[in-house]
Every structure is written in C-alpha cells, then in structure tokens.
Ligand code: HEC
Ligand code: HEC
Ligand code: HEC
Ligand code: HEC
Ligand code: HEC
Ligand code: HEC
C-alpha cells in the first residue's frame with residue numbers, strides 16, 4: 001500500500017491514532033533503528049543516528065511515524081509495503097507527509113496547543129510550494145530542505161536549522177548557490193548582502209533576535225515574491241513610526257505608481273546599513289539626490305531638512321562640550337547634562353520625522369530640541385562664568401593672603417631687629 005497523499009483524511013486520522021499508540025509502545029520494539037544503526041551504508045545508518053536527538057524522537061515517535069512498516073518485525077520484512085511501508089518519500093510527497101500531523105489541529109493540540117497548524121497551507125501558496133507541487137520542480141525548497149529530515153529541532157533550539165542565527169545559511173544553501181539558481185531569473189547575492197546589514201549585525205553580534213532574518217521578511221512558509229504594499233508592511237512591523245509617516249507622504253503614492261519598492265528605494269532590502277545624516281540633502285551619499293536636484297521642490301526640501309537636522313546636531317554637540325569643560329573643571333552640571341538628553345531625543349525624533357518629507361513637521365521637532373539646547377547651553381556658560389569668577393576671587397584672595405604673609409614676615413623681622421636693640 002502507498003500513501004494516498006491527496007485525499008483520505010479518515011485514513012490519515014486512523015494512521016495517526018495507530019502511530020500515537022505505537023509511539024507509546026515505541027521503546028519496547030524498534031527493529032528499524034536497531035538494524036539501520038549497524039548498516040554499513042552511511043546513507044542508511046545516518047538517519048538512525050541523527051534521529052535519536054530529533055524532536056519527534058523526543059516526543060516518542062519512531063521511524064514508522066513517517067516511513068510506515070512494522071517495527072515489531074525483526075528482519076527486512078519490517079519494511080513490508082503491506083504494512084504501510086513507503087520507503088523514502090519523494091520531495092513532492094514530503095509536505096503531505098508532514099501535514100498528516102502538522103495540519104491536524106486536534107492531534108497537535110495533544111502535544112503543544114500553541115503550535116501553528118497552517119504550515120502546509122502556507123507552503124502551498126509560496127513560490128516554493130507552487131513550483132514543487134504544481135510544476136513538479138525538484139529544485140525548490142520542500143519541508144526537509146529547511147528543517148532536515150532526521151535532526152528536526154524546536155525552532156527555539158540554537159541547533160535548529162531554522163533558528164534565527166542559522167536561517168540565513170539554510171536559505172543561502174540554495175539561494176547563494178549560483179549553479180542551482182542558474183535556471184531562474186533571480187540574483188544569488190541575498191546572503192552576501194544580508195550579512196553586511198545592520199539587521200544581521202544586530203542578531204549575530206548584538207545577540208538581539210528582534211532584528212529580522214530571511215523568514216521574518218519573507219514569511220516562514222509563505223516565501224512569496226513580495227508585492228509593493230507587502231514591502232511597506234514588512235518594515236512597518238518593526239519601524240512603525242517611519243512607516244506611518246511615509247504612508248501619508250507624497251512619496252508613498254508616487255513610488256507606488258512608479259514601481260519603486262517603498263522603504264527599500266532609499267534603504268535597499270538585504271544590505272540595509274545604519275542610517276546617517278549624509279543620506280539627507282543633495283550632497284554626496286544623499287539618497288534624495290538620486291531623483292531630485294536643487295531646482296525642484298523636492299531638492300529644496302531635502303536641503304532644508306538637512307539644514308534643520310544639522311543645526312540641532314551641531315548645537316547639541318557644542319552645548320555638550322561646554323558642559324564637559326565645566327564638569328572637568330569641577331563644576332556641578334549633572335542636571336544640565338541630564339536635561340541635554342531631551343535634545344538628543346528630539347534629534348532622534350526629528351530624524352524619524354524626515355519620513356514625512358515635510359519641513360514644518362521636522363522643524364517642530366528640531367525647534368523643541370533647540371529650546372532645550374539654548375537653555376542647557378546658558379546653564380553651561382553660567383557654570384563657566386561662575387568658574388571664571390571663582391578663579392578671579394581665588395586670585396584676589398591669594399594676592400591678599402600673600403600680602404598678609406609678606407606683611408606679617410616683615411613685621412616679625414622688624415620686631416626681631418627692635419628686640420635686638422633692647
Ligand atoms: C534487518 C535490517 C532492517 C530492518 C529491520 C529495517 N531496515 Fe530499512 N533498510 C534496510 C536495508 C538493508 C535497506 C537498503 C535496501 C533496501 O532498500 O531494501 C533499507 C532501506 C530503508 C529505507 C530507504 C529506502 C529507499 O528508498 O532508499 C528506509 C526509509 C527504511 N529502510 C526504513 C525502515 C523502517 C521504517 C524500518 C522499520 C519499520 C526498517 N527500515 C527496518 C535494512 C533494514
Ligand atoms: C519526521 C519524519 C521522519 C521520521 C520520523 C524518519 N524519517 Fe527517514 N526520511 C524522512 C523523509 C522526508 C525522507 C526523504 C529524504 C529527505 O527528504 O531528506 C527520509 C529518508 C530516509 C532514508 C533515505 C535516506 C537517503 O538519503 O536516501 C532512510 C534510510 C531513512 N529515512 C531512515 C529512517 C530511519 C531508520 C528512521 C528512524 C530512526 C527514520 N528514517 C525516521 C522522514 C522521516
Ligand atoms: C523555506 C524554508 C521552509 C520550508 C520549505 C518549510 N519551513 Fe517550516 N519553518 C521555517 C522557518 C524559518 C521556521 C521558523 C519560524 C520562526 O522563527 O518562528 C519554521 C517553523 C516551522 C514549524 C514550527 C511552528 C511554526 O510554524 O513556527 C513547523 C511545525 C514547521 N515549520 C513545519 C513545516 C512543514 C510541515 C513544512 C512543509 C510543508 C515546512 N515547515 C516547510 C522554514 C521552512
Ligand atoms: C506523526 C506525526 C508527525 C509527523 C509525521 C511529523 N511531525 Fe513534526 N512534530 C510532531 C509533534 C507531535 C511535534 C511536537 C510538538 C511539540 O510538542 O512542541 C512535532 C514537532 C515538530 C517541529 C518543532 C516545532 C517547534 O516546537 O518549534 C518541527 C519543526 C516539525 N515537527 C517539523 C516536521 C516536518 C518537517 C515533518 C515532515 C518531514 C514532520 N514534522 C512530521 C508530529 C509530527
Ligand atoms: C532547496 C533549495 C531552497 C531553499 C532551502 C530555499 N529556497 Fe527559496 N527558492 C528556491 C528556488 C529554486 C527558487 C526559484 C523559484 C522560481 O523562481 O521559479 C526559490 C524562490 C524563492 C523566492 C521567490 C523569488 C522570486 O522573486 O521569484 C523567495 C522570496 C525565496 N525563495 C525565499 C527563500 C527563503 C526566505 C528561504 C529560507 C527560509 C528559502 N527561499 C529557502 C530554492 C530554495
Ligand atoms: C529586511 C527584510 C528582508 C530580509 C531580512 C531579507 N529579505 Fe529578501 N527581499 C526583501 C524585499 C523587500 C525584497 C523585494 C525587493 C524588491 O521588490 O525590490 C526581497 C527579495 C528577495 C528575493 C527575490 C530576488 C531578489 O533578490 O530581489 C529573494 C530570493 C530573497 N529576497 C531571499 C532572501 C534571503 C535568502 C534572505 C536571507 C539571507 C533574505 N531575502 C532576507 C526583504 C528582505
């Protein structure tokens with residue numbers, strides 16, 4: 001008997017029941033793994049060795065959960081097609097095989113109610129799924145390419161092939177393989193580019209798993225060619241303030257008409273680097289200069305925005321160095337230094353607000369920051385002028401003290417001389 005992969009949900013369910021019962025009785029009799037472990041052919045023994053650490057083994061399943069057969073028979077007859085043995089499934093058959101359990105909410109709930117059960121449905125809508133299942137293209141990813149067949153781990157396990165630290169290499173295994181991808185009209189540079197990005201740096205060096213890796217932008221199972229609204233949506237999940245401002249801007253509508261890919265027009269998609277003020281304006285490295293010049297409205301706005309940001313940045317830096325000078329001279333300016341954080345915050349907000357591409361909105365943030373800077377700066381200058389005053393007083397008092405000492409010494413000498421005479 002072969003598996004009816006397309007239909008027979010009842011058969012599937014009863015098989016699952018048999019499986020789960022066998023699972024309980026597993027360790028009592030497992031001829032499959034006992035024999036396979038000692039087979040000389042690596043292709044046949046490796047699955048048995050790897051499987052001992054697989055999540056499915058941990059949950060009590062044995063080989064027959066996927067391959068069928070009868071694990072109580074010692075000898076090759078264990079692999080009897082009449083007992084449901086299917087051999088090694090074809091790539092096209094794998095989604096339905098995994099889906100037997102993973103698409104069955106009732107069954108999965110007994111193990112982990114929080115686990116999603118839509119992987120197969122999502123996979124079927126992806127480019128991978130469509131090419132594999134409709135076009136029969138064996139080059140695209142099936143479940144086991146991303147998860148392995150015999151060392152499947154929970155996603156949270158750092159050894160899992162789909163753990164955030166390992167996803168890029170898993171996807172890149174195919175997408176960076178020029179030979180494999182030669183037949184398709186898509187680039188093979190995503191992995192290389194992504195590994196230069198701030199997102200990968202945040203994950204790999206900062207250990208902050210909240211930054212996106214391949215599947216966060218492309219979907220775990222719905223890896224689809226991203227449409228335009230989709231691109232905006234995916235960045236918006238995490239950068240909501242920029243996304244909101246951008247969606248209300250003139251660019252949002254014009255870019256959609258022109259076919260420009262939203263955020264990625266200015267930031268790129270895989271090699272996203274830290275943003276800087278140089279990106280703004282019409283100078284070298286300014287993204288605005290790609291489309292605007294000094295004689296159009298956009299170019300003029302770009303210049304004005306850059307000036308506004310620069311003015312807040314440079315005045316904040318100046319105020320900061322004044323406070324540092326005062327502090328190094330022993331003046332108490334910790335409160336003013338703390339207040340200057342408000343200007344830093346305003347600068348961060350102003351940089352985000354440039355996504356409105358509206359001078360007034362940016363100036364509102366910059367203005368709030370400049371107010372703080374002016375106030376803090378005057379406190380710093382006050383501290384420095386207090387310092388000067390103190391120094392003058394110090395100098396004056398030193399002069400007075402020295403004069404007193406000199407006077408005293410002279411007086412003593414005078415008295416000594418006078419005493420000699422007596
Ligand atoms: C007595 C040893 C023995 C037992 C028991 C055994 N196998 Fe095998 N198995 C082999 C050998 C030898 C081969 C390679 C020859 C072949 O394909 O028949 C093999 C092949 C396989 C293959 C690969 C088939 C392919 O198409 O490449 C799978 C999958 C497999 N076995 C699963 C199982 C399962 C599941 C069980 C338990 C129900 C099991 N085996 C029990 C010896 C065994
Ligand atoms: C979770 C499902 C699952 C379980 C459980 C499982 N396998 Fe497999 N196995 C597969 C799939 C799927 C393939 C097809 C190859 C692939 O997609 O990588 C496969 C392939 C194989 C092959 C052929 C390998 C090759 O390279 O041709 C052997 C042999 C095998 N399995 C043996 C076993 C043995 C022995 C066990 C138990 C120790 C086991 N499998 C448990 C899913 C499973
Ligand atoms: C293109 C690669 C890829 C393919 C193909 C793929 N997966 Fe996944 N899968 C992932 C990634 C990446 C995650 C991790 C998601 C996360 O970080 O939360 C995942 C997570 C899972 C999980 C954990 C629960 C969840 O949904 O987050 C299950 C179960 C799962 N996949 C099953 C499957 C099955 C069944 C198939 C085949 C129908 C499949 N996967 C195909 C990449 C893939
Ligand atoms: C016999 C039923 C069954 C089959 C067939 C099956 N699984 Fe599972 N799978 C489970 C169960 C049960 C769990 C454990 C869920 C839990 O307790 O968290 C699991 C866990 C997983 C996990 C880890 C989810 C997590 O916690 O992050 C992944 C990934 C996964 N399976 C992928 C696959 C893939 C890929 C296939 C096909 C090659 C497959 N499974 C076939 C029942 C099955
Ligand atoms: C087993 C190899 C393999 C693996 C692993 C794989 N892919 Fe793919 N993927 C392909 C192939 C081949 C295509 C080309 C399909 C086509 O264009 O017809 C493709 C297509 C795509 C597309 C659509 C591209 C387009 O514009 O048409 C995206 C997006 C994608 N993959 C993302 C991913 C992500 C993300 C991962 C990892 C989570 C991944 N892939 C893992 C082989 C793979
Ligand atoms: C920050 C989000 C993000 C991350 C992370 C990401 N991508 Fe993409 N990817 C995109 C966007 C957006 C596009 C569409 C570009 C466009 O429309 O111009 C894209 C396009 C693609 C394409 C289609 C071909 C192409 O290059 O345009 C493939 C394949 C792909 N990505 C694979 C990957 C792989 C593999 C990884 C991980 C190494 C990855 N992506 C990481 C957002 C991302």
Ligand code: HEC
Nearest residue numbers: 235239242243246262263266275276277279280309351352
């Ligand atoms: C027209 C070009 C353009 C588009 C489109 C664009 N940005 Fe920006 N973005 C910039 C510039 C320029 C800066 C640098 C501002 C600065 O540092 O002065 C920036 C800065 C950023 C920053 C860093 C802000 C900080 O705190 O320093 C993030 C995050 C960001 N953009 C995300 C996005 C997202 C998400 C989208 C889409 C919703 C988007 N951007 C669309 C030009 C653009």
Ligand code: HEC
Nearest residue numbers: 198202210211212216234235237238263267272273274275
């Ligand atoms: C899953 C969440 C997530 C998604 C999706 C995401 N990012 Fe990020 N992004 C982050 C995190 C986390 C950082 C690093 C910390 C930070 O600087 O905010 C970051 C950093 C950045 C930076 C650098 C900010 C700086 O301080 O200079 C830019 C620019 C950026 N992302 C743009 C994008 C764009 C464009 C997209 C969509 C193509 C995108 N991001 C998708 C989470 C995300």
Ligand code: HEC
Nearest residue numbers: 250254260265280281287288290291292297298301302357
């Ligand atoms: C990919 C090309 C492109 C980039 C990059 C770009 N713009 Fe634009 N921008 C346009 C287009 C197209 C329009 C619509 C012009 C029109 O309506 O005539 C526009 C319109 C504007 C407008 C509205 C002008 C008006 O007439 O109302 C402003 C302001 C603007 N851009 C500022 C900027 C700034 C600032 C940057 C850099 C951060 C930038 N743009 C980057 C293409 C771009």
